[in-house]
Every structure is written in structure tokens, then in C-alpha cells.
Amino acid sequence: MADAKKSDLGFEAELFKAADKLRGNLEPSEYKHVVLGLVFLKYISEAFESYHAKLTEDEYADPEDPEEYLAENIFWVPTEARWSNLRNKARDPNIGKIIDDAMEAIERVPANEKLKGVLPKNYARPTLNKEMLGDLIDLFSKIDMRGNANEARDLLGRVYEYFLSGFASSEGKRGGEFFTPRSVVKTLVAMLEPKKGRVYDPCCGSGGMFIQSENFIEDHGGRRNDISVYGQEINHTTWRLAMMNLAVQGIDAEIKWNNEGSFIRDELPDLRADFVLANPPFNISDWGGERLTDDGRWKYGTPPKGNANYAWLQHILHHLAPRGTAGVVLANGSMSSQQSGEGDIRKAMIEADKVDCMVAMPGQLFYSTQIPACLWILANDKSANGHRDRKGEVLFIDARQMGHMVDRVRRDFDDIEIDKIAETYHRWRAKAPDQPYEDEAGFCKSADLDAIRKHDYVLTPGRYVGAVDEEDDGIPFEEKFAALAVRLDAQMTESARKAGLIRRTLGRIPGGSQ
Structure with missing residues (x-):
């Protein structure tokens, strides 16, 4: 662990295992904030110190001017908040207060306005074991972040994201509310390919959709500043996790919070996004529908008061730019439900040609629920963005048999499976693909609106793709x-x-x- 930059991808897992051993009797939901706050402090401190050293060698730069750091998206870290100070005082009986003071000092810096109210500041509470805090500081001090700033950001970004995943797994259903499994996010991002424009998530959790979007751009030779990131989150604690996560990743984002949520108090009412990526909470009943019966967002029908699925779909369509595309994760029931007018809303969306592709996913992908999910790919204009005109067509993909079990209760997709889903969609929508799209029995089918009408507007892929062809044995x-x-x-x-x-x-x- 002395040289983490040269280690393999198991490094994050080993670090998480070591940190988890220090947890003792502390609940994962509480320990999560203790650990992630320190990971964040470690990153911004060493990013600052590394750039401070660089500016010191430049005779035309002022290493004590916070404005110098803003241009590089680096936060100004006061002396008392730097990791070197915490490392030297790791065994101080007052280490909890020292950490709290460091967090407060960082938030007080005018140049760090984005961190105001974000950082955790309850390390001094009597119930928190100070020996454990010292052990965590010693553990994270072993991560070598000297050298290339991008490598350092990538390293701690990986650690932060892996720890979010690990805590979501430990917390089960409760933890899954703030974290979408990475393979699900990667599938959506791979399908939509958000290379340039505005990316929006109305229920952004810990920010995973944004991070995978940025990673996609870098992996394909693009520039991070080619996209602008917008989001909203109803849970203040989760909003803080997202803000720290995005800061560790070096992503500049406009993430709003209020305790009423995107339905009741839309913080970005005028935003029209080129890409929307969202994993709303499944089937929520207390979303405030009774207060929004005449809302202008319900263009395709008023959503039922007892289920927000079709409120999310219409809220997302409302925020979609004229040539925009969206990827939404919902419970499987959303594809076929007829109750409380949901079937009529789905029919109206299909007849308006807003549904581009449906993907049935297997069960056990999520920490928060074992029920199967599906992906809705929506498009405002099916002839836009250089793709072929797909008006009157919907692609159905049945991925229920894909994935592998990573433990007794959870399934995951590998990159090969993600690529198969994404490439099938890309071939189908492309004007002249290198490899032409073909229906594959049991996996994918391109259907027209007449076929969907015959199925009473039910969008379950299994109804369209048919069964896998059996081998003829003669x-x-x-x-x-x-x-x-x-x-x-x-x-x-x-x-x-x-x-x-x-x-x-x-x-x-x-x-x-x-």
C-alpha cells in the first residue's frame, strides 16, 4: 500500500477492508461519513499542497493567493487544515476537535464557497472513538498521492467511489437510496454517450451518474469541460456526499438541495438538458402528487397520487432539450402497469414517439431492492444528433439473463455485457453502422407502433423479443x-x-x- 499508484484495481477493496476493520461497533450509516470526510480532507489537502509547491517555484505566481487555485479547480486549504497537520496530531486526545476545526477552517475561506455547509463536522462527539480516528488517519496517510495531480485525483476518486459502494452494500436497502450500482450507471452512460452539452439528474444521490459521464468523455478522448452538470437531491446528507464526491473527482457541478424535492420545488425550472440520467426511487407513494394535479409538466396525463414513476418520466421529459435523450432506471412494473391511469400515460408517451428503447434488467442488481428493474431510453426527436430517423420504432432489449452473482444477494454486469447492450442500441439507431443491426431472438427486437398497439402499449421486452432459437438436432x-x-x-x-x-x-x- 506504500505506493498505491502502482497497485492493481484491488487496492480500493483492500483499503476498504482495512478501514472497515477499524469500525468496531459503529453503524455503517454513521461510519460512512466519518471515513468519507477524511478521504475528502486527504484529497483536497494534498492537491493543494502539491499545487502550492508548484507555485512556489514560479517567480511570477503567488502561492498565498487563493485565486491562483480557483483556476485549477483546487480548493484553498488553511495551514491548520492540511493533512500534514492532522497526520502529526493523529494520536492527540483532541484529534476529533482538530478535524472539526479543519473542516470549519476550509468552509470559512471565501474562495471555497461551494463547500459551505458540505463538510462533516462532528468528529469531536464523545461517542466517536479517538483511537479509531487516529488509526484511520494513519491508514489514509499511506496512500501516495505525490506527483501528477490527475493521477492523485483519479486515485482518491476511485477510493471515494469504492467506499460509497461498500457502505451502500453494508447498509443494504437504506444505503442503496444514495448509490446506484456502477454497472447500471455505466450501461446508461454507454447507451446515451453524453459527450457534449448539459447533463441533468433530478435525484442525483451521491453523484455517480455525473462521474461516469465524465469518465466516458475522458475514455473517448474528449474534454471534461465539454459538458455542464446539473442536479438536485432531496436528502441533505446525501447532497453533502455528492458534493464531496464531485469535488474529489474534480467535477464542477451545480447541484441544488431542498427538503421538498424536484416535484414540489424544482430548483432548475428553466433547464433543458441534452442528456438526463436518473435512477429515481422506485414506486414511491408519498411524492406530493395531491398538490400537483394541474402541474404543467404532466403533458401526457396526471400521474397517480400513489406512485411517482410516471411523474418522474414526465418531469424528465419536461427538462429534456428538443434534441435531448434520457436514460431512466425504474421498476419493471412501470412497463406494463394499467392502474390509476398509468397505462393511458404510457400510451400517450408512445403515440408521441418519446420512447426510443426499453431494456429489461435482471433482479438483484440494487442494494435497496431485489426486484428487477428496467431502463427507459427517451428521445425528444428520433431523427436528431446524426442518427437515422427512428420515428415510429422502439428497440426492445431483454437482458434478464445477463450478469453474474458477486455475492449471495447481488448481481452485477461486466464490461462485455454492458458493451453488448450499448452496441446493440447504437447499431439500431445509426445511419450506417459498421455492423448492421439485426433482431436476435430472445435478446433484441425492433418493433413498430402497430406491434406495440397490438400489445396494448405494454413495453415489456419479453413480449417482443421472443424465445431463443433451439438448436435443430434433426x-x-x-x-x-x-x-x-x-x-x-x-x-x-x-x-x-x-x-x-x-x-x-x-x-x-x-x-x-x-
């Missing part, structure tokens, strides 16, 4: 059926014989059944 069906009938008859005869033997055996036992 044996006629009649012969196979006759053989199966003979086998079934023999099995039923044997079953009756064994049942009689059991009854006779029980009859010979005193007090047994006759």
Missing part, C-alpha cells in the same frame, strides 16, 4: 413428444410404486399410518 417433433410421453408415464409409475412402499412401511410401525 429429430422430428412428433418423435420427441412420443419419447417424452413414455418417459413421463414411466416416472409416474415409479412414483406410485414408491408411494405404496412408503405407506406399507409406515403401516408396520406401531402407531404409524395405515
